Amino acid sequence: MLIKQRPSWVLPESEVTPKSIYLNRRKFMTGAIASAATLAVPGLLHASDTSSDLKALDYRAAPEYSTDEKKTPLDDVTAYNNFYEFGTGKGDPAKYAGEMSVDPWSVEVEGECERPGRYALEDLLKPHDYEERIYRLRCVEAWSMVIPWVGVPLAAVIKQLQPNSRAKYVYFETLHDPKQMRAQRSLFSTVEWPYREGLRMDEAMNELSFLAVGLYGEALPNQNGAPIRLVVPWKYGFKSIKSIVRIRFTEEQPKTSWEMLAPSEYGFYANVNPEVDHPRWSQKRERRLPSGILRPNWIETSKFNGYGEQVAQLYKGMDLSRFY
Amino acid sequence: MAAVKHQTMILVVSKLLLFLAALLPLGFIVTDVLAGRIGPDPGQAITERLGLAAFQFLLLTLVVTPLRQITGWSGWLRLRRMLGLFVFFYACLHILAFLQLLVGWGDLWATFTQRPYIIAGASAFLLMVPLAATSTKAMMKRVGRGWKPLHRLIYPAAVLVWVHFLWQARSDITEMVIYGSVLFVLLLLRVYWFGLTTLIPLRRR
Numbered sequence A: 001m002l003i004k005q006r007p008s009w010v011l012p013e014s015e016v017t018p019k020s021i022y023l024n025r026r027k028f029m030t031g032a033i034a035s036a037a038t039l040a041v042p043g044l045l046h047a048s049d050t051s052s053d054l055k056a057l058d059y060r061a062a063p064e065y066s067t068d069e070k071k072t073p074l075d076d077v078t079a080y081n082n083f084y085e086f087g088t089g090k091g092d093p094a095k096y097a098g099e100m101s102v103d104p105w106s107v108e109v110e111g112e113c114e115r116p117g118r119y120a121l122e123d124l125l126k127p128h129d130y131e132e133r134i135y136r137l138r139c140v141e142a143w144s145m146v147i148p149w150v151g152v153p154l155a156a157v158i159k160q161l162q163p164n165s166r167a168k169y170v171y172f173e174t175l176h177d178p179k180q181m182r183a184q185r186s187l188f189s190t191v192e193w194p195y196r197e198g199l200r201m202d203e204a205m206n207e208l209s210f211l212a213v214g215l216y217g218e219a220l221p222n223q224n225g226a227p228i229r230l231v232v233p234w235k236y237g238f239k240s241i242k243s244i245v246r247i248r249f250t251e252e253q254p255k256t257s258w259e260m261l262a263p264s265e266y267g268f269y270a271n272v273n274p275e276v277d278h279p280r281w282s283q284k285r286e287r288r289l290p291s292g293i294l295r296p297n298w299i300e301t302s303k304f305n306g307y308g309e310q311v312a313q314l315y316k317g318m319d320l321s322r323f324y
Numbered sequence B: 001m002a003a004v005k006h007q008t009m010i011l012v013v014s015k016l017l018l019f020l021a022a023l024l025p026l027g028f029i030v031t032d033v034l035a036g037r038i039g040p041d042p043g044q045a046i047t048e049r050l051g052l053a054a055f056q057f058l059l060l061t062l063v064v065t066p067l068r069q070i071t072g073w074s075g076w077l078r079l080r081r082m083l084g085l086f087v088f089f090y091a092c093l094h095i096l097a098f099l100q101l102l103v104g105w106g107d108l109w110a111t112f113t114q115r116p117y118i119i120a121g122a123s124a125f126l127l128m129v130p131l132a133a134t135s136t137k138a139m140m141k142r143v144g145r146g147w148k149p150l151h152r153l154i155y156p157a158a159v160l161v162w163v164h165f166l167w168q169a170r171s172d173i174t175e176m177v178i179y180g181s182v183l184f185v186l187l188l189l190r191v192y193w194f195g196l197t198t199l200i201p202l203r204r205r
């Protein structure tokens, strides 16, 4: 499969290069250089403009998995999000994720499977074609976005790794490197790093579960979880773990970071559910971003974030107010 | 006579400067909104910034007495009422922004009573209402000897605001630790100078 790579001023279709180049590409400006440049040339560079460094990906649209709702603009998707390894402010990821180097990148595969080992990212992705899916993303903080992701179905990658019959869950970890991730250096961090997430095997194999390597047609900006992240659109955003370095197949249900931190607030499943309130945020409605000042952009939250048709059967017979 | 005039001048000028400075946090929010810099979720950004401003002014209010103790200039006390009213001003805007921009005006009772961190914030606010209401000269006279003990309600209010802040923490509590340490030192100084009982509200000595 081929990856298109282009300087940002050329049209996407202009140049075609092999994927290995995509994976060798990004020399990110460090945060320090970027901010020095911003100071020197006001208005020329914003932190979110790191995306102009990124290369276009080659993919096919997957309209069968895409919503036709209005997309959240790229600038908002890249400038406003949570990636607590880089700070607690919504703008911190865009400011500081440049301090992370994502090239080269490898993923450790372990546990109950036939093909464990350390995979260079390009080897993990090589067998697969990229597709674009426009998904809703619902944060537990009651805001939401609509984002065009580029990536591969998680099921395809899992099949390639050949889990055995004891594999009941898939566990993921984010990079843990305090040198590159400033909030991991904090003395008063409440999260025990690395960030951990997990899915039940049938959830992971669901057709909606997705491994994204890009958004808006280009490789993921660091702040959005480069170079590879999970996207599970029927669950709250924190399940969609970023910058994955480890995939483990387990027999036991793995402990996830938020569950470890506040088990009464966050469960393993974390399915979007307006009927089950979170102790800090009502989940009945959400602000679809960008939201306004005069008229906040409220919409009603749907169960499973509107993906019930594809996923409701996974939870048949389960009391979702108990397994939240 | 000249010295008195000079003192008054200093006071008038510092009050004016303080008034303008205290409007800056609001001014920055307004200019960010007008310049389109407030981001895609204005409700969250504005609520957060107003709340933080309210807390910062609250801590500044508590700095006044130590400043007087240290510098010996009692003029500081004349700035305290304005600072306190700005705490109330920003707290009101914070709550209005919360209702108008973040959650909406439906089912107010549930909004204020279901979440522990909101209960803490709302309790802090309720404690501040009588303080703002008795801030004028006329009200001070009316309340008389009870005024001072009444205004010690600011101590539990400050602690509740801090709890309100702490209970919002997600992945990190660095900021809460910093603000908490400042508050702790400010309260401790009072215990050191005036004894533990000065911290007890509604108690006359």
Ligand code: HEM
Pocket (backbone or CB within 6 Å): B044, B047, B048, B049, B050, B051, B052, B053, B054, B055, B058, B087, B091, B094, B095, B098, B102, B112, B118, B121, B122, B123, B124, B125, B161, B164, B165, B168
């Ligand atoms: C009914 C009363 C109150 C309500 C409903 C309320 C609500 C909120 C909410 C929802 C937030 C989180 C904003 C966000 O980051 O999304 C917040 C943050 C905050 N509030 Fe309040 N609040 C109340 C009273 C107060 C009072 C009286 C103060 C201070 C005098 C205060 C100070 C703060 C501070 C310091 C923050 C944290 C800002 C930050 O994260 O930097 N709040 N409040």
